[in-house]
Amino acid sequence: MHELASHQLGMIAFGAIAFGVYFLVICGDWTIDNAVTLAEKSGLSKLFIAATIVALGTSAPELFTSVNANLLGFPGISVGNVIGSNIANILLVVAIAAIIVVDKVEIRVDTAVMIAATAVMAAAVLYGLIPRWGGLVMVVSIVVYVAYQYRASRLDENEVEGNDEPARKVWAMLLAGLAALLVGSESLVQGAVAGGKALAVPEVVIGMTVIAFGTSLPELTACIASARRQEPDMIVGGILGSNIFNILSVMALSAVAKPLIIGPDLTDLDMPFAVAVTLVFAGLLLFSGRIGRTAGIVMVVGYGIFVAGQYLA
Numbered sequence: 001m002h003e004l005a006s007h008q009l010g011m012i013a014f015g016a017i018a019f020g021v022y023f024l025v026i027c028g029d030w031t032i033d034n035a036v037t038l039a040e041k042s043g044l045s046k047l048f049i050a051a052t053i054v055a056l057g058t059s060a061p062e063l064f065t066s067v068n069a070n071l072l073g074f075p076g077i078s079v080g081n082v083i084g085s086n087i088a089n090i091l092l093v094v095a096i097a098a099i100i101v102v103d104k105v106e107i108r109v110d111t112a113v114m115i116a117a118t119a120v121m122a123a124a125v126l127y128g129l130i131p132r133w134g135g136l137v138m139v140v141s142i143v144v145y146v147a148y149q150y151r152a153s154r155l156d157e158n159e160v161e162g163n164d165e166p167a168r169k170v171w172a173m174l175l176a177g178l179a180a181l182l183v184g185s186e187s188l189v190q191g192a193v194a195g196g197k198a199l200a201v202p203e204v205v206i207g208m209t210v211i212a213f214g215t216s217l218p219e220l221t222a223c224i225a226s227a228r229r230q231e232p233d234m235i236v237g238g239i240l241g242s243n244i245f246n247i248l249s250v251m252a253l254s255a256v257a258k259p260l261i262i263g264p265d266l267t268d269l270d271m272p273f274a275v276a277v278t279l280v281f282a283g284l285l286l287f288s289g290r291i292g293r294t295a296g297i298v299m300v301v302g303y304g305i306f307v308a309g310q311y312l313a
Contacts, residue, residue: 016191021214048153050226050234051110052146055241058222061215062250069207070254075261077192077207082121082251083266083274084212086243090281091303092213093220097227097235098296106233109152110240111282113145117247118278124251125271128262135255142248204265205310236285243278273306 062085069077120138124130130138192206219242226234254260284291 020187045153050237051241058218059245076204080207084208095296095299130255130260138252
């Protein structure tokens, strides 16, 4: 009777996770498409669109999932989701889109901000807590970052592409997509928690792997679409921006909603690994300006080892 209950719980959890991931992917794409349409009507550069509008859209699943998890009393999922998503964005999403060649000058500011945000996250993990005031400071930082990028990225009027689609309709579709993301995140969190309990897997591991991968699927979708269109700025800008938003908005707003308690188990391997991956990625962008096929293969293998290590540890 106990085995049957565990089996049923596992099946329900799997169904909830599948439904949540499906909603996050579909609605994430919907959100991105409409955000890009609004950005184009405003005459913004592709790099700005990727690093802010698209990054915010693809980080929306992480935002809803992490805030929701923290409010439900699962801070390990909230923090693990952010760290795991940033690792997945680099080792999986960028790697799948390789070969990438970028302008080292254009992405210098975004890369520096990503490194600084990662340093803030590492300090928070070591301290074990992000209070509400700390979350508010991080949110102010992301607002300053977006404002700077906006001022630096305006296009000339003659470069703006025309678009006759009514802005009101686009805004309505964008908000509907965000609302649907909330439904997907709720299903994903509840399914992952139930599945983790059925399999006796710690919540941090669930957040670092299953939820992090699920909430990174919109980044993967956008990255593959950009690679097909041969838009390296959109690929790299989207990942840089997404990793920045994951820390300075997702983790920050989770702390604003409820002080974010961070378990000490993240300091042993996960956070150092995230820092190392971020620094290697930044080094490739700033000093080489290229991520080739060989590097992409190494990154995918590294991600596989990381995920396997989470369950074997």
